[in-house]
Amino acid sequence: MTAAKSSAPGMMFIALILVPWLVATWFYSADRVVWECHLDFEMLVTSSDQRVERTLGSYSQFFYGNNLGFSRISGRKVHALKNHQTQVHNFYRFMDFKYVQAGPYLKNKITKITRKQGDTLSDDQELAFMSVPGEDVYDQVLKLGPNTYSFGRLGMPRQICQGRQGWLMPRLR
Structure with a gap:
């Protein structure tokens, strides 16, 4: 007792x-996701010969605490041709990347791109937010709140990101 x-x-x-x-x-x-960024987008491009290209899609990024992450992009690209016909291509891709903080920027390096079933967009066609493996991509970071940031890339719409405070951008508190 x-x-x-x-x-x-x-x-x-x-x-x-x-x-x-x-x-x-x-x-x-x-190995847990500490930041997530999501963006639905629409891009309209008109060429000098009056052809129109419209891209509708969804883009998400997931950052792990060990400086690794992945992105997924999916959507549809519609080409209006001169003869009033249209071509429609679907895209479903995943990108693995490494990231580091570089002052007020975030430097991502794409390590691998994976095409998923149903992706009919050829590799020679440009796609927003896509980079080739090995290329460094710099995103500018703007703090919006205690655990919310906005990421922006030149010529691209801004992404709103949320996660645990202090993990990704400790210097911006």
């Missing part, structure tokens, strides 16, 4: 020390 009474406070003391560390490890695990 005496041994049971003396071990209970010791177990309670050990639990009070270990539980916060276990919770912190679970919350701030490097």
Whole structure:
């Protein structure tokens, strides 16, 4: 009976020390998504010969705590041809990337692009937000709130990103 009474406070003391560390490890695990960015977009391009190209899509980025991430882009590209006909191409792609903070910018390097089933857009056609593997892409970062940022790339719509404060942009607090 005496041994049971003396071990209970010791177990309670050990639990009070270990539980916060276990919770912190679970919350701030490097393989969890710590930032997400989402953007629905529409782009309209008219060429000098009066051909029109319209792209409708959705673009998302997911950043892990270990400086790795992936993007997914999907949608439809419609070409209006001179003879009043249209060509429609679907695209479904995933891009793996590495990222680092570079001052007020975020530098992404695409490591791999994967085309998914149903992607009918040829590789020679340009697609918004797409880069070739190995290319460095710089996004400017603007803090909007305690855990909300806006990412912008030259000539592209801004993405709104949310995540845990301090993980991705600790210097911008």
